Amino acid sequence: MAQFWEHVNKVIEEADIIIEVLDARMIEETRHAEIEEKVRRSRKKILYVINKCDLVPKEKMEVAKRELVPSVFISSREHLGTTLLKKKILEMSRGEPVVVGILGYPNVGKSSLINALAGRRKAPTSAESGFTKGLLRVRVDKKIVLLDTPGVFPRNEKDLAKYGKIGAIDYSKIKNPEYVVLELLEEAKKKIQNYFEVYENDPEELLEKIAFKLNKLQKGGKPDTEATARFILKEWQIGKIQ
Numbered sequence: 001m002a003q004f005w006e007h008v009n010k011v012i013e014e015a016d017i018i019i020e021v022l023d024a025r026m027i028e029e030t031r032h033a034e035i036e037e038k039v040r041r042s043r044k045k046i047l048y049v050i051n052k053c054d055l056v057p058k059e060k061m062e063v064a065k066r067e068l069v070p071s072v073f074i075s076s077r078e079h080l081g082t083t084l085l086k087k088k089i090l091e092m093s094r095g096e097p098v099v100v101g102i103l104g105y106p107n108v109g110k111s112s113l114i115n116a117l118a119g120r121r122k123a124p125t126s127a128e129s130g131f132t133k134g135l136l137r138v139r140v141d142k143k144i145v146l147l148d149t150p151g152v153f154p155r156n157e158k159d160l161a162k163y164g165k166i167g168a169i170d171y172s173k174i175k176n177p178e179y180v181v182l183e184l185l186e187e188a189k190k191k192i193q194n195y196f197e198v199y200e201n202d203p204e205e206l207l208e209k210i211a212f213k214l215n216k217l218q219k220g221g222k223p224d225t226e227a228t229a230r231f232i233l234k235e236w237q238i239g240k241i242q
Helices: 002-014 024-030 033-042 058-067 082-092 110-121 160-166 177-196 203-214 225-237
Strands: 017-023 045-051 071-073 098-103 136-139 144-148
Touching: 002 033, 002 098, 017 024, 017 033, 017 110, 024 045, 024 058, 024 160, 033 045, 045 082, 045 110, 058 071, 071 082, 082 098, 082 110, 082 144, 098 110, 110 136, 110 144, 160 177, 177 203, 177 225, 203 225
Parallel strands: 017 045, 017 098, 045 071, 098 144
Antiparallel strands: 136 144
8 A cells, every 4th residue: 555655646746737537427436535635735737537427417527527627528438538638638738748647546447548548559668767666657649648556545544335336446356245235225226226127125125136136046045145246336337337
């Protein structure tokens, strides 16, 4: 953890502009207060890049656009918004060559953002002198260079349910997937009901009925709620449940 924060500090020091990558489905949950505070103290410019915009209603994006300034909405998966993002970066740098740091929680889409921006020109050069091992330096074009580093969790935050919901911890590594999914059902029950076409108000009963529908059963025919919860998390994290 300490080493990752060293990388974060290095990126903020080296970059002219900091991009904070957020998940459009859970914008507030993926805002990283500790990183934002560091950026404010450094007096560097921050640009909010809201990924997976194809998974949410346009009205939600309009609200976020007013609250997060400056911001750009993209979908790395659908290759939407990358031209606008490049334009915004150059607008913020006043057309001058610029180094852009990419920061955020683990697995919020930083790598897919870099791939969408750099395309086949992606050229990792993290071994260049002046850059700590663990940083990735990618040239997008003649004017834009990106700095990426592994995502980090806030040091004083231990919210495993949140990490499961935002995908900061992969569904396959969640220790208690049932707990996370029951929390998720409090916020996204209708979406999950519609996706699996299973309708039950009580979250625990809903989880069990989904298990029966998916034929995820233990010996004796009891619902395997752990395997079911892990599958629901997988579908949620990869964006199939909308």
